[in-house]
Amino acid sequence: MLTEDVLSRPAVLAPTVLVVAYLLYQLLRPSNLPKLPIVGAKPGEWFPLQRAKWRNTKDMKTATEIAYCQYKDRACILPVGGAGNFVLLPFKELQWLVEQPDADVSMHDQTRDALQLDYTIVDPRLDRVPVHVNLISGLLTRETGNLVPDLLDEIQHSVDSLWGTDAETFNTVCVYDVMRRIIGRATNRVFVGLPLCRDPALLDAGMAFAQDVPLSSTLLRFIWKPFRPLAALFLTLPNRIHTEQFYRILRPEIRRRLKEFEARRADVETKAAEKEPNDFLQWSIKQAKTLGDPYYSKVDTLAGRILLLNFASIHTSSFAITHAILDLASSKQDCIDELRDEITSVLAEHGGEWNKRALAAMTKLDSVMRESQRVNSFVTAATIRAVDNPKGVTTPSGLHLSKGTVVCAPSYPVFHDPNIYPEPHVFKPFRFAERRTAAATEDGESLSYVQRARQAFATTSPEYTAFGHGRHACPGRFFAASELKLMLAYLVLNYDFEFQEKRPENFWFGMNRIPPMKATIKIKRRTKDRSGL
Numbered sequence: 001m002l003t004e005d006v007l008s009r010p011a012v013l014a015p016t017v018l019v020v021a022y023l024l025y026q027l028l029r030p031s032n033l034p035k036l037p038i039v040g041a042k043p044g045e046w047f048p049l050q051r052a053k054w055r056n057t058k059d060m061k062t063a064t065e066i067a068y069c070q071y072k073d074r075a076c077i078l079p080v081g082g083a084g085n086f087v088l089l090p091f092k093e094l095q096w097l098v099e100q101p102d103a104d105v106s107m108h109d110q111t112r113d114a115l116q117l118d119y120t121i122v123d124p125r126l127d128r129v130p131v132h133v134n135l136i137s138g139l140l141t142r143e144t145g146n147l148v149p150d151l152l153d154e155i156q157h158s159v160d161s162l163w164g165t166d167a168e169t170f171n172t173v174c175v176y177d178v179m180r181r182i183i184g185r186a187t188n189r190v191f192v193g194l195p196l197c198r199d200p201a202l203l204d205a206g207m208a209f210a211q212d213v214p215l216s217s218t219l220l221r222f223i224w225k226p227f228r229p230l231a232a233l234f235l236t237l238p239n240r241i242h243t244e245q246f247y248r249i250l251r252p253e254i255r256r257r258l259k260e261f262e263a264r265r266a267d268v269e270t271k272a273a274e275k276e277p278n279d280f281l282q283w284s285i286k287q288a289k290t291l292g293d294p295y296y297s298k299v300d301t302l303a304g305r306i307l308l309l310n311f312a313s314i315h316t317s318s319f320a321i322t323h324a325i326l327d328l329a330s331s332k333q334d335c336i337d338e339l340r341d342e343i344t345s346v347l348a349e350h351g352g353e354w355n356k357r358a359l360a361a362m363t364k365l366d367s368v369m370r371e372s373q374r375v376n377s378f379v380t381a382a383t384i385r386a387v388d389n390p391k392g393v394t395t396p397s398g399l400h401l402s403k404g405t406v407v408c409a410p411s412y413p414v415f416h417d418p419n420i421y422p423e424p425h426v427f428k429p430f431r432f433a434e435r436r437t438a439a440a441t442e443d444g445e446s447l448s449y450v451q452r453a454r455q456a457f458a459t460t461s462p463e464y465t466a467f468g469h470g471r472h473a474c475p476g477r478f479f480a481a482s483e484l485k486l487m488l489a490y491l492v493l494n495y496d497f498e499f500q501e502k503r504p505e506n507f508w509f510g511m512n513r514i515p516p517m518k519a520t521i522k523i524k525r526r527t528k529d530r531s532g533l
């Protein structure tokens with residue numbers, strides 16, 4: 001028989017046995033999951049976890065909604081292909097989850113496993129000692145106000161060149177494609193400064209790497225752990241190529257800066273007075289020298305930190321601005337007019353100068369960004385953490401979770417819960433600005449800054465998890481909020497949009513929601529006297 005002949009060949013038999021063994025292992029291995037209802041499983045069926053995983057992966061929207069409606073007050077298991085079996089806590093336990101110490105539930109262990117960082121980044125130590133996170137939440141956040149002129153300069157330069165200055169006819173732009181380049185340039189202006197932030201090869205390598213990591217990690221997670229190191233040699237080849245391309249462009253600048261840094265230290269009299277660049281690379285060099293360990297000052301370590309920042313910031317910010325533009329282009333002219341009025345009048349009040357205070361006073365602009373993220377956030381399950389305590393942890397409702405369990409809380413269905421956000425599927429640009437005004441009227445003069453800030457774009461809460469929530473909420477969110485608002489303001493003031501009847505739909509990629517990357521809009525440059533700039 002042909003099949004017997006083929007199967008008796010060692011080259012066919014060995015891999016067949018391995019694949020069958022792996023499938024059996026996956027189906028029959030003991031699970032550390034608690035006994036809970038499984039979202040997507042049908043009563044009495046065989047292999048419920050595997051079948052639910054298949055169903056949920058095909059339709060994550062329904063899976064998250066079912067989980068939220070059917071198991072509102074209790075935990076359930078949400079199996080997702082390529083991601084794992086999550087214990088989804090009820091909404092009321094989200095706050096408890098983010099308050100647990102890192103030794104009990106860890107964000108980093110979960111991220112390392114989800115993104116397979118031991119294989120997908122060239123130097124896994126960069127993630128194991130994430131000193132850049134402190135710089136983001138500390139120095140970058142504090143310096144954002146001082147960086148506004150640089151950001152605006154880069155936004156003007158890149159928008160004018162990529163959106164064009166034709167004030168006669170409407171031209172078509174592919175929103176995501178163009179905005180990710182603009183975000184790439186503006187963000188890297190703050191990371192590495194001019195002229196590198198405009199180097200297309202650097203930006204392309206950074207963006208390619210940001211796609212390589214999720215892709216290669218998803219594939220690696222399908223492979224049996226003992227075989228991953230071998231498989232990674234092939235699957236992460238693009239990651240290594242793009243890392244090397246990125247490093248090659250950055251290395252000469254880093255070497256130059258390290259040399260100058262040492263020269264300033266050695267010649268305090270004359271050199272110390274020279275002005276240093278004010279960007280993330282320079283802050284990282286200073287931090288490295290303060291930390292003392294020579295590893296931090298290595299050229300490739302410093303380049304690696306900038307690459308990781310590109311990974312964390314470019315896609316997230318490009319998605320956010322793409323959503324906001326698509327939302328505005330399919331809203332009403334009145335809304336654009338109201339926005340333009342606010343921007344021009346606040347600017348006039350600040351002597352025509354863009355600064356942190358002027359941006360903070362533009363509450364409608366802020367509300368547009370917050371509302372757009374509420375409707376479209378890529379986060380669908382929030383605050384994903386891995387239980388790290390060897391003894392496990394027990395939730396407020398008495399559920400015991402053993403070490404290794406991956407636990408999270410609902411996000412997409414919360415953003416679309418009519419009890420929290422009335423008419424949740426409608427993009428209401430000034431929803432949060434109106435909430436601020438309503439709160440101010442209720443509380444009168446006593447309304448504190450903190451209460452108003454609760455409705456601001458970068459503020460997180462269990463009801464608003466676009467940036468996560470708690471101690472590990474996105475450290476770059478204050479910078480991102482300023483950058484995105486500056487960008488949106490510049491676009492709204494300087495361009496007319498041809499209105500669209502229907503907003504192009506987002507799509508789901510595994511657990512994430514992604515903007516329609518091919519969506520186009522028609523835009524025309526406004527003349528100088530009309531734009532007010």
Ligand code: HEM
Pocket residue numbers: 107130133136140309312313316317320379382383384465466467468469470471472473474475476477479480
């Ligand atoms: C609109 C833009 C952005 C969105 C929507 C976003 C969203 C997020 C989310 C959801 C998390 C996980 C939080 C959690 O699990 O609780 C996160 C983490 C993180 N984000 Fe952002 N982010 C954005 C921009 C940025 C920028 C501009 C930077 C860097 C300047 C950045 C750096 C990071 C880092 C380093 C982490 C990991 C934090 C840690 O390890 O504790 N993000 N971000």
